[in-house]
Amino acid sequence: MTNPAEHYSYRVRWSAEDDEYVGTVAELPSLSWLAPTRREAFEGIQDLATEVIADMQANAETVPVPMGERVFSGKFMVRVPAEVHRALAIEAAEQNVSLNQLAATRLAHAC
Numbered sequence: 001m002t003n004p005a006e007h008y009s010y011r012v013r014w015s016a017e018d019d020e021y022v023g024t025v026a027e028l029p030s031l032s033w034l035a036p037t038r039r040e041a042f043e044g045i046q047d048l049a050t051e052v053i054a055d056m057q058a059n060a061e062t063v064p065v066p067m068g069e070r071v072f073s074g075k076f077m078v079r080v081p082a083e084v085h086r087a088l089a090i091e092a093a094e095q096n097v098s099l100n101q102l103a104a105t106r107l108a109h110a111c
Contacts (some may be wrong), residue, residue, distance in 0.1 A: 005049040007066035012041045025049050028063040078103070 007024040013033030015034070025051040030079075031052060033044035056063050092102040 003050055003053065004063055004066055005046060005053050007068055008046075008049055008064075009067045010042060010045055012038050025103075028052060028065055 005025075008028070010023060011026070012021050012023045014020075015022045018034050019025075020034045021038050021041035022040035023035070025031055025045055028049055031045065031048055033041055033048055035041040035044050039108055053063050088102060089099055092099045095102065095103075
């Protein structure tokens, strides 16, 4: 069986607070790894994730499925204040698009 950690979603960013790079993994949000270089932070968090997964498997715990292998429906509900809903509905009407299309476009541009 392939190590799921190889398919996980990693991020390495600079931490001014720690004065080092910090590596994180989306599927295991409680984990992080600090290192002086990007490469060391990436390798450190990946090694740590591999160790944690091995421990989870040894203890018959459920191992998180990699984000890239999950199936997403493309639907989710967002609650916003009534004033925001009204403003977005007006903007959508002015642009002659659905509220869903306006929201989807805004979210796509934010990524």
